[in-house]
Amino acid sequence: MPGMSSELAQRARWLRQNMTPHEVRVWACLRDWRADGFKFRRQVVLGPYIVDFACFRPKIVVELDGGQHTSDDHAARDACRDASLREQGFQVFRAWNHEVDDDIDAVLDGIRSLVEPKQ
Numbered sequence: 001m002p003g004m005s006s007e008l009a010q011r012a013r014w015l016r017q018n019m020t021p022h023e024v025r026v027w028a029c030l031r032d033w034r035a036d037g038f039k040f041r042r043q044v045v046l047g048p049y050i051v052d053f054a055c056f057r058p059k060i061v062v063e064l065d066g067g068q069h070t071s072d073d074h075a076a077r078d079a080c081r082d083a084s085l086r087e088q089g090f091q092v093f094r095a096w097n098h099e100v101d102d103d104i105d106a107v108l109d110g111i112r113s114l115v116e117p118k119q
Contacts, residue, residue, distance in 0.1 A: 008045045015043040015050060022064050022100040023052060029108055030062070038115050046088065049081055059090045060114050066097045 019027065019042070030040040030053055044054040046061070053062040065078075082092045091114050095107045 005045070008048070008050060012043045012045050012050045019043075020064070020066070020097070022066075022097040025100055025104060026053070026062070026064060026107065029104070030111070033115075046085060046090070049085070051085070054090070055115060058115055059088075060111070061085050061090045061092045062111055063092065063094045064097055064100060065094055
C-alpha cells in the first residue's frame with residue numbers, strides 16, 4: 001500500500017517523541033545494554049506494526065501493555081500481532097505497566113533472559 005510505510009514511520013517518530021513514563025523507564029535501562037552488545041531500538045516499524053522496543057541480534061520484541069490490553073478485542077489483536085512477529089523470527093516479551101512500576105528489575109531480568117545466551 002503506497003504511503004503506508006511513510007504513515008507508520010511518521011507515527012513511530014511521534015511515539016518516540018511522546019513515550020509513556022513506563023517506556024521512558026525501560027528505555028533508559030535498555031539503552032545502557034549497548035555496552036553489553038545488545039542494541040535496542042524504540043518504536044520500531046516491523047511490517048504493519050510499531051513495536052515498543054526491538055533488538056535485532058538476537059531478535060527480541062519488548063511490548064509494554066497498559067490497561068487497554070485487558071479487553072478481549074485488544075487481547076485478540078495482541079495475539080495475532082505476536083504470532084506475526086514470531087513468524088518473522090522474533091521472540092516477544094510482554095510486561096504490564098504496573099510490573100514496570102512495581103518491580104522493574106524483574107521485567108529487565110525477563111528481557112535479559114531472552115537476550116543472553118543460555119549457559
